[in-house]
Amino acid sequence: MTPLLECQTLSKVFPVRGGLLQARRGVVSALTDVSFDLPVGGALGVVGESGSGKSTLARILARFLAPTGGRVLWEGSPAEGFSRREWAGRVQMVFQDPAASLNPRLTVGTQLAEALAVSGGGRTVAEALAEVGLPADARVHYPHAFSGGQKQRIAIARALAPRPRLLVADEPVSALDLSVQAQILNLLADLRDKHKLALILISHDWTVVRHMTDRVLVLERGRAVESGTTEEVLARPQSETTRALLAGVPEALR
């Protein structure tokens, strides 16, 4: 069966600037020959330290960045064949800082209405809010009126408005209060079930990856150093990188 998403030998090279005056000093490979498949409704964790290339990968998948090598296929067709709007109807992102993905000057209702107008299939703002557990009167308020967890719910509602089939979530709970993290993870799990939504979860947190994904890809300095089912990788980590990352999980959370 054709996977929902295929990444074939994806690479990304950036010009690098350094020193105090940020002079251009050459290039750095942020991502080198990364390949994976994601089945319909599947969940893949992408784990690595900062600088491992995981956020670059997320940005390529959302088409905020173009790869400098390799390609992305959606149900077998090259990503470049889709217009931005078509891509946005398929792949959406949720970020660590929900405030960054919301417009502070527009009410929640206005922002959701805009997102629903793209391809919301006739759903109302109230329905979109209810789906993420927020009351209908949330629509009249501006983002600053909400707590971090509520803002993330709004960001998720906005991301899901065009009914994407893949959600790329970059550290979606790491900035939230602990008691809110479980609520948001439960919400994401419910929405995945309800909409057969595939998930790529970018995280440095193995406990969240363990909870949310069935496969995992470990990146180090832009290269895939390990991949497999999440269970297998956790039980028998093969690479030094994975073992080192796992050693960072506090005893209390094992």
Add this chain to the structure above:
Amino acid sequence: MSLLVVENLRVTYFRDGVPLPALRGVTFSLSAGESLGLAGESGSGKSTLAVAPLRLLPDNARLSADRLVFDGRDLMAASPRDLRALRGGAVGTVFQDPFSSLNPVLTVGDQIEEVLEFHAGGRDRGRVLALLERVRLSEPAALYGAYPHQLSGGQRQRVCLAMAIAARPKLLIADEPTTALDVTAQRGILDLLDELRRDLKMALLLVTHNVGLLVERTDRLAVLYAGEIVELGPTREVLTNPAHPYTQGLLRSLPRLSRVEPRLPALPGQPPDPRRLPSGCAFRERCAQAFARCAVDPVLRPVTGRPVAVACHLHGGAA
């Protein structure tokens, strides 16, 4: 002897004349060289607790305490001038956003020189360069003349740390010092804090909601809920065998490596609105084990046979 003694500390903010209690009677002490973690959610009062002992509070805050003693000095009786001399001197502070703590129009060198001038006997370029080296910033001579906007987030946080330790403080207060940084930069800053604690016998008050940091970097842990310490004890003890239903619920809600379940047992509800706190235990409306006595204020007291203290009637015995 305790370096810092805090007894029945209360802080209330006033917004449009409406009182918003932030700390509602907090008591703890900190020994020299000890590291105490303050954990709690947004609105729990943990950031207020980090700055209240030095009375670094905005004008709309009112503070009271039965005792507030630092290094043998009564801070309740201290003049604004004495308090200013302590800040940046015997007590260093590092906050989450290094940008807001630095003056954008002064060079890195000038900002650290100012600390030395005010707290450590005068400007001294050699000492500034040594401090920059101490916080492991490369090319200290070049950095000396740089402005904050020319630095990365990690570099700025290291500069803040260099300023905070310039006068060899006895206490460092760090509020989410690494939250804005990536994991590698985080580890660098925290290793440095540990090293400074050892070398300077500096005590650390670390505010964070990161369980991993609390385990690795603190000796004792205070869990705050709605402006009160609900549990206090050795960090490992509190995290592996929590006594308060709030701490228990919070830890149970976190995903684990060894456990897979379709839904996490999330804590129901939200922390209470500070304008409408329930009588008695502030957690009782979210607590599955609440009973009649919870309508009476619980007091933080030691649990029999354990090194922890908890504010919960389930542990109250025959009170």
